[in-house]
Amino acid sequence: MGLRLGVDDLELIALGAPVLGTGGGGDPYLGKLVARAALERHGPVPLVPLASLPDRALVIASAMMGAPTVFVEKIPNGSEAVRAFRALEEFLGRKAYATFSIEAGGLNSTIPIGTAAALGIPLVDADGMGRAFPEVQMVSPSLYDIPATPMTLADEKGNVALLPRAVDNLWVERFARTLTVDMGGSAMIALYPMSGRSARRALIPGSIGFARRIGQRLRSAWAAKSDPLEAIRRATRGSLAFRGRVTDLNRRTEGGFARGSVRLAGTGADHGRELLVDFQNENLIARIGRRVLASVPDLISMLDAETGTPITTEGLRFGQRVAVLVVACDPKWRTEKGLSLVGPRYFGYPVRYRPFARGRR
Amino acid sequence: MKDAGYRIGIDVGGTNTDGVILDPLQRFVRKAKSPTTPDVATGIRVTLERLLDGWSGDRRAVRYCMLGTTHCINAILERRGLDRVAVLRLGTPSTDAVPPFSDWPASLRDVVKFRSFSVAGGHEFHGRVIRPLDVGRLHRIAASLAGRVRAIAVTSVFSPVNSEHERAAARVLRHDLGAGVSVSLSHEIATIGLLERENATILNAALRSVSERAILGFRRAARALGLRARLLLGQNDGTLMDAAAALRYPILTVSSGPTNSIRGASFLGGVADSIVVDVGGTSTDIGLLKGGFPLQSARPSLIGGVRTNFRIPDVLSLALGGGSRVRTDGGLTVGPDSVGYRLPQEARAAGGPTLTTTDVAVALGRCDFGDRRRLRDLPRPLARAVDRRVREMLEEGIETVRISSQELPVVLVGGGSVLVGAGRLASLPVVRPEHFDVANAIGVAIAEVGAEVDTIVSYEGAGRAATLDRLRAAAIARAVAAGARRAGTRVAQLEEIPLSYLPGNSVRVRVKACGALAA
Known part of the structure; x- marks a missing residue:
């Protein structure tokens, strides 16, 4: 039990x-x-x-x-x-x-x-x-x-x-x-x-157990002073797809939702590249130039680069250093019916969904 | 526009109480320092005496005394001298799931909590009444508190949108209990987010006696020295309030220290838009100024372990300073630990055992400290590597606070700034002003009067432009009411945050206005 x-x-x-x-x-x-x-x-x-x-x-x-x-x-x-x-x-x-x-x-x-x-x-x-x-x-x-x-x-x-x-x-x-x-x-x-x-x-x-496990790994990482980002990545079996700094932030309310986009300038291994993330309350699409790095319904989370604390779209601000975590969604969402309900097209993006696979950058 | 008359700025820090005199054109005249004392007032008196002793100017020509102080935050951190507070929450039937003092550290709650009451009242986000205010109950509560409590905190649901119930409750309480009881109203202190705003309001109420003692002490010291100046206090946001307001809103002074420091530095550097880098002994603070004001953070912050949401300066703190330890075993590291105030005993240049960033600066000929010969065995390439690492850390911090590619000057101040060699930082020009050791006191002395409007509005109906104009006018009116001269009072900052899941393009708007002191 x-x-x-x-x-x-x-x-x-x-x-x-x-x-x-x-x-x-x-x-x-x-x-x-x-x-x-x-x-x-x-x-x-x-x-x-x-x-x-x-x-x-x-x-x-x-x-x-x-x-x-x-x-x-x-x-x-x-x-x-x-x-x-x-x-x-x-x-x-x-x-x-x-x-x-x-x-x-x-x-x-x-x-x-x-x-x-x-x-x-x-x-x-x-x-x-x-x-x-x-x-x-x-x-x-x-x-x-x-x-x-x-x-x-x-x-x-x-x-x-x-x-x-x-x-x-x-x-x-x-x-x-x-x-x-x-x-x-x-x-x-x-x-x-x-x-x-x-x-x-x-x-x-x-x-629920998944959320609890992420919390547990994050707390252990803080206690042990080990890398919280890596702890979250392992707990979620996700991928730290980009690291950067917020250089542009655009927010507006449309139809009751906070829509907008955030631009990140790459740091470290991502230096010289730029990631654009569109959101409608949740982060929906992450792109480098015209290439889609990840899209809804896969999970795109912004984490504070130092503490690993997740950042909400309302909490984003200029200059913040963030790591972008991408996690594969449940297979139920990757079906035709799933994508018609929550795929990029439903949110108004003329983008074909490509499932995010671990290790792909 | 400048004010006629001299001004004195006093900054009560954790270690020293600093003071400056500025002339009517805001030029530097004199400075003085003395150790901060536990009662605050004695340290202020000694610094004032040192400032005025031997000054040839006319003491009666000092028009204003500005005080920036950290004693309120220390009182909270040390749970010392705080008043017990009766807490009224106007919101029943909502909010009871999370009562006042939820999630407080027991050690603080035990010294602050008297009793809390929930009373019918409060408003919806669009301003409609949830329940009419239960005035009969307020009278009964007042009767039960009479003679038992000196401070009351009142928080009503959505008071930042409609403050009617808080103001009505204050009238009842003041009428029934008299002026001897202070009433703190949440809409005057913090913003949307009931629990955090209520927490800030309770802390404000608890600081009543602490702020009285400091302000009365300052007043007495000023009078004894023949000063007839008007007393003003620096707020967290870099503006001033008069002593009467400071007695009512002491919580708004708790983080004025970093604000005064970076404002003072930018003033000394002669640049209103800049990035201030303040390198101390153990840490470096980096802040961005726009129009002479630091950017502020509205994210919840912990004050003495309590979650609050009043706005504080958004300053990045790096574990890097003049006392940072340099280690070479297992790769080169600088900090995060520091020898701090023990630098004169610990540092290698002073004959101590520890290699610090200051030793490296001495070896590179950047400052006089201890004996340079003691560092003869420090390899030159290592010194250069440490120098590069320090520069990288600072540049990384500057990049973090920088919000655009615009070329802003960097103002470099603080006792540890000698660590940094000449040249640009993060490709930005660097200014190193004089008198930076009293930047805090200068920061408070040059401050203006300010006020804020922070509310939720809908752009449907009147439209965005007209709505923003109305809020700008309201902010300016508040600044004038707070003591600013009408001519020249202006909107310094305006921020719009769209809100999700609310109808009619609901936006949270914050407008800050400020202006010179009215004569």
């Missing part, structure tokens, strides 16, 4: 998750404090392997939706996620066996830990992305035609909204986004109810 997640595991997950956040996903610091309060009150949370879910068990995702900027200002009161979850159970007429994370990269890695503690149910060691993506429908269950609905949203004022059905998950994204703004810019949601059998097929296994 799996691990029981306590306060220290939570610290490690919050440390490792932003590496999978690829620049987006929000800072897990406050999500960690919210979850820690729940763990301190209710005790540790069993982490169960995806493969161990019984066929007919009901699992439901718990997440925060909305602007990270709002979340850090209008902190939850701690009951929202539980109320959203209970309302969905009530609608379905069944109790959930476990909860899971929709997005292991960033803030939503820690939210379901608090929910699981408060509800006294296990957390599944899996997620719906294996990284971070900006929209509700960009999850692996979409590839198996599993709807996000019925879903519920709850705010701190006591409002709960139920969305019983939408024709597809893109519509869910639209409706839920509007409701979230009405609720003050952030809401707690319960969604993607599914059977254990569906979950085993559709979710990405091991993501």
